[in-house]
Amino acid sequence: MNPSKGEQTRRLILDRALTMAGEVGLEGVSIGALAEETGLSKSGLFAHFKSKEALQLEVLQEAITRFTVQVLQPVLATPRGEPRVRRLFDKYLEWIRGDDARRGCIFQKLTSEYAGRDGAVRDRLVQSQKDWRDAIMRAVQGAIDEGHFRRDLDPAVFAHEMLGIAMVFQSAWRLMREADALPRAQAIFDALLARSRSVP
Amino acid sequence: MNPSKGEQTRRLILDRALTMAGEVGLEGVSIGALAEETGLSKSGLFAHFKSKEALQLEVLQEAITRFTVQVLQPVLATPRGEPRVRRLFDKYLEWIRGDDARRGCIFQKLTSEYAGRDGAVRDRLVQSQKDWRDAIMRAVQGAIDEGHFRRDLDPAVFAHEMLGIAMVFQSAWRLMREADALPRAQAIFDALLARSRSVP
């Protein structure tokens, strides 16, 4: 068994902590509740991390890693150009919809939580959001280079609009619980794609 | 002095609680910290409310009232049609930028906080967001009726896109602290206006 016992436990803790953070935020994940969730004692759990902030940073990093695997990697396996941009959006919506354990985009939750705060967690979060926006812009630039998108299209503006569609989708889906949130978001993104295309 | 002493204190509490809620969320506003902020004792403060949830509901209502006064009312004093839609957006961005005391749009914070939760606070929040979106849609419909906007424009889609622009602005402005967040949001909204106009 290559992964040591400690490492196994560590992964379990981060997994549960990530789920909890999606519900109550990173500050809201208490050591006691997390210990109960994982079946460990409070002190036994705490021994894996030097402080609560260190735990928060590791949970954030876990989220970033999962986002990379579940969204970015599949997208890079898609042909450059408009198809890749499309898939970027689809995978992003899939991420936002989440699954049984992880409901909603945790980055959006953390964005609200850490706007106006300072510290290492915010810094890491800001960097991850910049990276994500850059990834969108690169995909858009690729579509421009392929001749799929207009040459005068601003990738930054496209990214801004796409993020907006996704954020409103998350709000409509998770808070308002509107049934037609998904098709509406897709329709608006289709319109964004349409007006981004180069005239034939 | 018509406003009784109790009412004065009550207003003071709600004012400070609103500021704090903008920073740490409604759940994050603790009775103790709020008491210290207002210079009251914990029990003296708590006596004004039956429970913490009742306090949260009143704080939310206070936010709704202020939004109505600072955003909705000035907009209704603006000529119907595209000018009113423009002003709606400008006033909204102004609200999001906030002032010394209230930094950022508290509704966005609460949207993240109460997505996935249940209860009276969430219900009230959902209703307020629906009301706000309806107000946008009415303004857009007015612009269509005036002949400023295309007749085939979907007010719901316009509202969705406008909310998206505003949400990304808040993220870029408050979390990322990007200096050009405001002009970018305005430019994207200008483009939205441009493609909403009826062809002359």
Next chain:
DNA sequence: TTACAAAACGACCGATCGTGCTAAATTCGC
């Protein structure tokens, strides 16, 4: 000014917070 009501206080409840310490249990290399 007096009498009553409204408002604020201080002390306290059980529970939980993050974080130490030490000791026991477990895992792991040999």
Next chain:
DNA sequence: GCGAATTTAGCACGATCGGTCGTTTTGTAA
């Protein structure tokens, strides 16, 4: 299977949580 290293538990700490007392101060109307 033994010894060393790692992992976990037990316990305690000061602080704070939302909330409830009974009491005292303050505002207000007659």
